[in-house]
Amino acid sequence: MATKFININLKVWRQKDAKAKGQMETYKLDKVSTDSSFLEMLDQLNEQLINERKEPIAFDHDCREGICGACSLYINGRAHGPDRFITTCQLHMRSFKDGETIFIEPWRSKAFPVIKDLVVDRSSFDRIQQAGGFVSVNTSGNTIDANATPINKADADRSFEAAACIGCGACVASCKNGSAMLFVGAKVSQYALLPQGKIEAHDRVLNMVRQMDEEGFGNCTNTGACEIECPKGISLENIARMNREYLTASMS
Amino acid sequence: MANSAILKSSLAKKYWMALTGLFLCLFLIGHLIGNLQLLSTEKYEAAMRFNQYALFMTSNPAVKALSYVTYLSILFHAIDGIWLTVQNRKARPIGYVKNNRSANTTWASRNMALLGSLVLIFIVSHMATFWGRMHYDANMPLYKVELSAMGQKQSFYRTTTQQFIPVDQVAPSLEEAHKTGKGKYIKNRTELYDANAQIKIAELYKDLYKITVDFFKQPTYGLLYVILYVISMAVLAFHLSHGFASSFQSMGWSHPKYSPFIDKFGLVFSIVTCLLFAIIPVYVYFVL
Numbered sequence A: 001m002a003t004k005f006i007n008i009n010l011k012v013w014r015q016k017d018a019k020a021k022g023q024m025e026t027y028k029l030d031k032v033s034t035d036s037s038f039l040e041m042l043d044q045l046n047e048q049l050i051n052e053r054k055e056p057i058a059f060d061h062d063c064r065e066g067i068c069g070a071c072s073l074y075i076n077g078r079a080h081g082p083d084r085f086i087t088t089c090q091l092h093m094r095s096f097k098d099g100e101t102i103f104i105e106p107w108r109s110k111a112f113p114v115i116k117d118l119v120v121d122r123s124s125f126d127r128i129q130q131a132g133g134f135v136s137v138n139t140s141g142n143t144i145d146a147n148a149t150p151i152n153k154a155d156a157d158r159s160f161e162a163a164a165c166i167g168c169g170a171c172v173a174s175c176k177n178g179s180a181m182l183f184v185g186a187k188v189s190q191y192a193l194l195p196q197g198k199i200e201a202h203d204r205v206l207n208m209v210r211q212m213d214e215e216g217f218g219n220c221t222n223t224g225a226c227e228i229e230c231p232k233g234i235s236l237e238n239i240a241r242m243n244r245e246y247l248t249a250s251m252s
Numbered sequence B: 001m002a003n004s005a006i007l008k009s010s011l012a013k014k015y016w017m018a019l020t021g022l023f024l025c026l027f028l029i030g031h032l033i034g035n036l037q038l039l040s041t042e043k044y045e046a047a048m049r050f051n052q053y054a055l056f057m058t059s060n061p062a063v064k065a066l067s068y069v070t071y072l073s074i075l076f077h078a079i080d081g082i083w084l085t086v087q088n089r090k091a092r093p094i095g096y097v098k099n100n101r102s103a104n105t106t107w108a109s110r111n112m113a114l115l116g117s118l119v120l121i122f123i124v125s126h127m128a129t130f131w132g133r134m135h136y137d138a139n140m141p142l143y144k145v146e147l148s149a150m151g152q153k154q155s156f157y158r159t160t161t162q163q164f165i166p167v168d169q170v171a172p173s174l175e176e177a178h179k180t181g182k183g184k185y186i187k188n189r190t191e192l193y194d195a196n197a198q199i200k201i202a203e204l205y206k207d208l209y210k211i212t213v214d215f216f217k218q219p220t221y222g223l224l225y226v227i228l229y230v231i232s233m234a235v236l237a238f239h240l241s242h243g244f245a246s247s248f249q250s251m252g253w254s255h256p257k258y259s260p261f262i263d264k265f266g267l268v269f270s271i272v273t274c275l276l277f278a279i280i281p282v283y284v285y286f287v288l
């Protein structure tokens, strides 16, 4: 596809710091290559802002290849923008039209407070993970080779699919309830499906759900927005598995 | 920990939502089977069957127990649902300037609290018009049939043991029976007593059929009530089009093999059930 250049209008959330009120600002950006990624477009805008001696826009990014989960923009009313199974860094400007107005907002959730502009604090996810998203392994010289434990192929595959979650938070951002259940469901399932994870399975699900509630995430009502917006295609089945695990764990 | 978790956690609220919601779906099936008796083409047959059903619903001990579970379910489901919705609003104190929700969710799934609240308004007014009169109205009419014998029309009470008692032999109270010299009188709204022996001889039906038909055939407001009823059933259908399958997911009953079937069944269930409910007042108004 031949490279094209488009002119776009941007409406971007600007907020000086965590305490500031913040508002949408309008920018015009000309000659954006349709080959550039969405984040490269923002780089271009920031250069323009710096040349105009204005404060550049703060946004999260790291790997820029869809594996770290750092990028996090709500673009034109959707987490990670249009197109499925991609992160914002994998979104390209060819998905937009010449003259289009693009809205860019941070993730909105009580548990993801805005730090500056488009950057939010996602450490609530870390605390959920710390509450139970791990397996205890004996490292005192007699570690068991992982391949020595036979695992059913189907279970291994489903565990792997759950483990593909990069913790980006798009599920929370797109959920009308601000619920983190797709993330927690994935983290619970990833271990619950493996023999290594069975030992701590009960405590894990109870503790992770408790932490999730304490962080102020909402309650899932099965609208399914998360599954559609998740860049890694994490399935709603993981939420159902968490619901099952939690039910049995809290009864026993 | 386990005990408090099962009552208070986000997931526990979901389990209660799902269980009460599914129980209410079962209740809908029972209620529908009863209502469908109104559709019997033979008029006396319809009235008889419907009044029998009404009596069964208000007297059978097992059904009574179930009805209390139903009242509790509606209350719990509504309170829990509104509480969940309020909490979920708080989980996003600042909303989006631009949000494209229809890209990833159905309208019904986003508006369960609105749909549920409308269903609640319907349930309350529906109970006031029918359930309240059935249970508490002292002037609730008793079921009578008109039979013509030798060119003369005569009214009879039909007893639960299928006897026919001429209405003009029955006094509304013992005093009236003494005054008028009638041989029978009515006590406790539905019990037929012998005036001389003062013993109960039969049980009469409350005429819920008449109440229902009269309600929808009122000259000024009948049509309005039919329309409101049909709209309410459409609202319920939308609530269930998301709710039915959703409750299985909430309980963790998800399986790649069975879930697609549950989704489809939920949709068919919500449409068919609500359509059958809605047909009845339309039939009463336009056909009966």
Ligand code: HEM
Pocket (backbone or CB within 6 Å): A220, A221, A222, B014, B017, B018, B019, B020, B021, B022, B024, B025, B028, B074, B077, B078, B079, B081, B082, B084, B085, B112, B113, B115, B116, B117, B118, B119, B120, B239, B240, B242, B243, B244, B246, B247, B248, B250, B251
């Ligand atoms: C005959 C009446 C009703 C039936 C059969 C019914 C059924 C259901 C079902 C099956 C669900 C799905 C539960 C789940 O996802 O786990 C549901 C959800 C819901 N219902 Fe109802 N419902 C009824 C009345 C009401 C009423 C009166 C309200 C109150 C205001 C209400 C509010 C809600 C809300 C807010 C939800 C979404 C909550 C969630 O998904 O967790 N419903 N309903």
Ligand code: SF4
Pocket (backbone or CB within 6 Å): A164, A165, A166, A167, A168, A169, A170, A171, A172, A182, A183, A186, A226, A229, A230, A231, A232, A233, A234
């Ligand atoms: S489940 Fe998907 S959307 Fe949610 S944090 Fe993980 S990768 Fe991101």
Ligand code: FES
Pocket (backbone or CB within 6 Å): A060, A061, A062, A063, A064, A065, A066, A067, A068, A069, A070, A071, A087, A088, A089, A090
């Ligand atoms: S920057 Fe790493 S996933 Fe987008």
